[in-house]
Structures are given as C-alpha cells and as structure tokens.
Amino acid sequence: MTDTLGWRKKFGVIAPSTNTIVEPDFHTMAVRGVTSHMSRIHIRDRDLSSNEKMMHLLTQIGDEILFAIDRVMTAGIDYLIVATSAETFWEGIEGNRAFVRRLEDYTDLKVASGASACQAALEAFKVNKIGVITPYQPVVNEMIRRFFSDIGIEVVRLKELRCPTAISIAEVSEDDLRDHLQELDGDDVDCIVQVCTNLSMLRLADEAERWLGKPVIAINAATWWYALRHNDIQDRVYGCGRLLREF
Structure with a gap:
C-alpha cells in the first residue's frame, strides 16, 4: 500500500522544539507526492547567551535526538532530515560524516544534514x-x-x-x-x-x-533541495532561491 499524500516519499524531520521556522519553510517548498513529518527534540533550557550556554543547548540536543527519531519513525518514513544546523558542522567534515553515519545506522534510512546540504549546494x-x-x-x-x-x-x-x-x-x-x-x-x-x-x-x-x-x-532551502535530489526527485521550486529553481 502507498501513502495517499506521500506517494513519492515521506520525509521525517527532526528539529529542536524551539524552532518555529523550518516547518513552515518546508511546507512552502512542498512538491506533490512528498510529505514532511516533524518530530521535535525537547529543549528545556533556551539560553544561548554565552559559549557555555550554547554548548549546553547542544548537549540537550544530543541527549534527546534519538527519542525524536524514534517518534517520527512510527510514521513509516522513507528518509530522515536533520533540521538542526550546529551539530552537523561539529568537528568539521569528519564530524558531519560521523554524525550522518550514526543516524543512518540507527534508522537504516538515508539522512540529510545541513552541513552535507551546504557542501552540495556550494559544489x-x-x-x-x-x-x-x-x-x-x-x-x-x-x-x-x-x-x-x-x-x-x-x-x-x-x-x-x-x-x-x-x-x-x-x-x-x-x-x-x-x-x-x-x-x-x-x-x-x-x-x-x-x-x-x-x-x-x-x-x-x-x-x-x-x-x-x-x-x-x-540552509532550509539547501537542505530541502538536497533531500529531494538525494531521492531522485527533480521537481523545480520557484520563489525559494536559484538552487531549487536551477539545479
């Protein structure tokens, strides 16, 4: 059986619970037959006022990310988008590769990260x-x-x-x-x-x-573009930048 609305792909999306931008952005860039399904990483302390507070936020994400993935996996998703940026840039390119590999091994799905998407867009x-x-x-x-x-x-x-x-x-x-x-x-x-x-x-x-x-x-346009192209979906999206319109 095929999902009625997500008949091409069902994307699972994980993002911090404080994030109010990425979900409407992804809906703005939607293409027929592809649906996105949000799961939120619980952020208890929103303070980012110092390096130490920033690191504490990243620790919270690390502690909670797999729980968010577990929840969205119950929707029978086909692909996972990590809609949180900082973690994907950590420790450079090898850090991003290790981060993606960890989630792919955990879910047995392909994964889009913001850092991977930026690299592909610049290329x-x-x-x-x-x-x-x-x-x-x-x-x-x-x-x-x-x-x-x-x-x-x-x-x-x-x-x-x-x-x-x-x-x-x-x-x-x-x-x-x-x-x-x-x-x-x-x-x-x-x-x-x-x-x-x-x-x-x-x-x-x-x-x-x-x-x-x-x-x-x-980055939201780059990540959505990367997810589409990673799944051989070549639809062009207009009004969201050259990347989605031309590549």
Missing part, C-alpha cells in the same frame, strides 16, 4: 569564497569555519549575531538580515551562506540573489 554553484551569516556564539562559528575549510571553501567574512536565546533567532527581522547581507557582500565573496534552521531567510535569500547578483544559500 553546484562552483564557488569557493563565501560570506556566512550565523546566529550562534563563537564556539559554534569556529566549527562552521572549520567545516568550510575542510571542504576547500574560504570564509572571507562571517557575521555572528549571537542571539541570546533559541527563540530569539526566529525574531531576527528581514530588515536586519538585509543589512547583514549587504555588510557581508563584496567583490571578494562569490556566495553568501546562511546557517541555522530557525533563522528566517528563505524568502529574503531569493530576493537578495537578484540585487546582489550572486547565490545566497538559505
């Missing part, structure tokens, strides 16, 4: 000098720099917003993000990458590509 655009916008504290941002360095990408500039809580990430306005994009831009930057699935950049990235004249990769 598609054939760029190697980027600006990065991140809401995280320096401890995570160093890991993001390390990951991109590992895959041969130079981070020319990085804008760290240092959002004080997990909730406040979703409250960063498009006006502020537009200013940050312009600050990151320059002739020495081929592409701008936004990380963190709770930072709302889907619509703005599509707009910014027109006035910056270069790719702007929103």
Whole structure:
C-alpha cells in the first residue's frame, strides 16, 4: 500500500522544539507526492547567551535526538532530515560524516544534514569564497569555519549575531538580515551562506540573489533541495532561491 499524500516519499524531520521556522519553510517548498513529518527534540533550557550556554543547548540536543527519531519513525518514513544546523558542522567534515553515519545506522534510512546540504549546494554553484551569516556564539562559528575549510571553501567574512536565546533567532527581522547581507557582500565573496534552521531567510535569500547578483544559500532551502535530489526527485521550486529553481 502507498501513502495517499506521500506517494513519492515521506520525509521525517527532526528539529529542536524551539524552532518555529523550518516547518513552515518546508511546507512552502512542498512538491506533490512528498510529505514532511516533524518530530521535535525537547529543549528545556533556551539560553544561548554565552559559549557555555550554547554548548549546553547542544548537549540537550544530543541527549534527546534519538527519542525524536524514534517518534517520527512510527510514521513509516522513507528518509530522515536533520533540521538542526550546529551539530552537523561539529568537528568539521569528519564530524558531519560521523554524525550522518550514526543516524543512518540507527534508522537504516538515508539522512540529510545541513552541513552535507551546504557542501552540495556550494559544489553546484562552483564557488569557493563565501560570506556566512550565523546566529550562534563563537564556539559554534569556529566549527562552521572549520567545516568550510575542510571542504576547500574560504570564509572571507562571517557575521555572528549571537542571539541570546533559541527563540530569539526566529525574531531576527528581514530588515536586519538585509543589512547583514549587504555588510557581508563584496567583490571578494562569490556566495553568501546562511546557517541555522530557525533563522528566517528563505524568502529574503531569493530576493537578495537578484540585487546582489550572486547565490545566497538559505540552509532550509539547501537542505530541502538536497533531500529531494538525494531521492531522485527533480521537481523545480520557484520563489525559494536559484538552487531549487536551477539545479
């Protein structure tokens, strides 16, 4: 028997319980016959105001992630999307590979991570000098720099917003993000990458590509694109950036 709505694929999605952006973003990018099913990683302490607090949040995710996976697996999903960014960049490319491998071994499913998606997107655009916008504290941002360095990408500039809580990430306005994009831009930057699935950049990235004249990769768009293409689903999605429209 085939699922009535998810007749092509049923994607399981795990995200922190504080995340209010990735679920509506994925619905915005939906294609016929592919459904996404959210399972939330319980976050008890939302404080991100220091490196230590940021690490505590990552510990919470590590402690809870398998429980979230167990819940979404009961829906009979075909594929797993990890809709939380920081963990996937940890310890560079080898850390991401180990993270993905652990979840694939646990679920016996293929897994999309934000770091894998960003790597594939940058390869598609054939760029190697980027600006990065991140809401995280320096401890995570160093890991993001390390990951991109590992895959041969130079981070020319990085804008760290240092959002004080997990909730406040979703409250960063498009006006502020537009200013940050312009600050990151320059002739020495081929592409701008936004990380963190709770930072709302889907619509703005599509707009910014027109006035910056270069790719702007929103991580939610990259992760959804990667999941579709990883499953041989070639549908084009419009209004969410060049990646989903052209590749």
